[in-house]
């Protein structure tokens with residue numbers, strides 16, 4: 498297991514030095530916003546980024562994400578050009594030491610929440626979702642409010658270039674059902690997986706967040722059966738999962754630890770985002786502190802399932818609350834994520850010692 502921490506590069510107010518000071522944090526999961534979806538990740542620019550992180554004593558073995566261009570998801574004729582670019586990006590990052598690429602195949606919307614700063618009883622604030630609030634919103638209104646409330650930080654999944662064509666793209670998706678989307682997904686994987694195998698890179702698909710369709714747009718990456726289908730589109734360890742507990746756990750019926758065992762035993766979990774969420778109603782939840790009792794997920798069972806099935810996994814704490822009056826990018830402050838990381842370290846150490 499390698500414990501890591503997401504870092505955004507130049508636009509991240511958290512210095513690498515602070516991340517290095519977190520005990521047992523060996524590297525970052527890199528989120529770069531230098532490249533638009535569809536663009537080749539330039540080896541020289543990325544290489545400089547890696548060197549900078551390495552010089553701070555941290556590794557860059559996981560990046561999240563090389564965004565999949567919407568034309569690939571929609572199956573447009575232009576997709577071949579973007580798939581070639583994607584292969585080029587994989588080669589370039591692999592040559593800089595990357596082993597895992599986190600990505601998603603969600604149409605239009607990546608993750609979404611209805612409040613980026615819900616104030617909790619202890620005065621901290623956190624990301625919150627209520628399906629009832631979403632029902633009163635158009636996609637355009639949600640985009641506007643999310644960007645407006647981002648505090649001036651870029652938010653992955655909400656890149657302006659991805660969203661400026663929102664209306665055109667939503668129109669095209671009216672004719673794309675789950676089966677068509679899955680066929681487009683297969684075409685993409687068949688295009689890139691041989692390159693991944695050649696360069697020793699594992700693709701890790703991130704689950705839909707939340708784990709259900711939104712605005713009537715198909716979403717095909719959340720249930721156990723859907724992931725089984727995705728993994729069988731191209732049967733290779735290079736076609737793997739980023740197991741995000743807080744995304745899968747948005748569905749209160751989901752047995753997250755069982756899912757980890759199911760996919761881990763098959764050797765298909767390349768990395769994991771580990772966080773807790775608190776259900777407060779039907780399709781209503783907030784992202785809680787990592788500690789089990791603060792939320793609805795059993796973090797011990799989750800870490801035990803990872804320990805038992807996926808010893809080589811990369812893990813990072815996922816979103817944190819804003820605590821101690823920290824101001825920063827929603828979900829990605831320093832303090833609560835560092836607390837989360839330390840807690841996950843503690844669980845792992847205890848499980849490891851008790852297993853011997």
Ligand SMILES: [Mn+2]
Nearest residue numbers: 741744770815
């Ligand atoms: Mn995640």
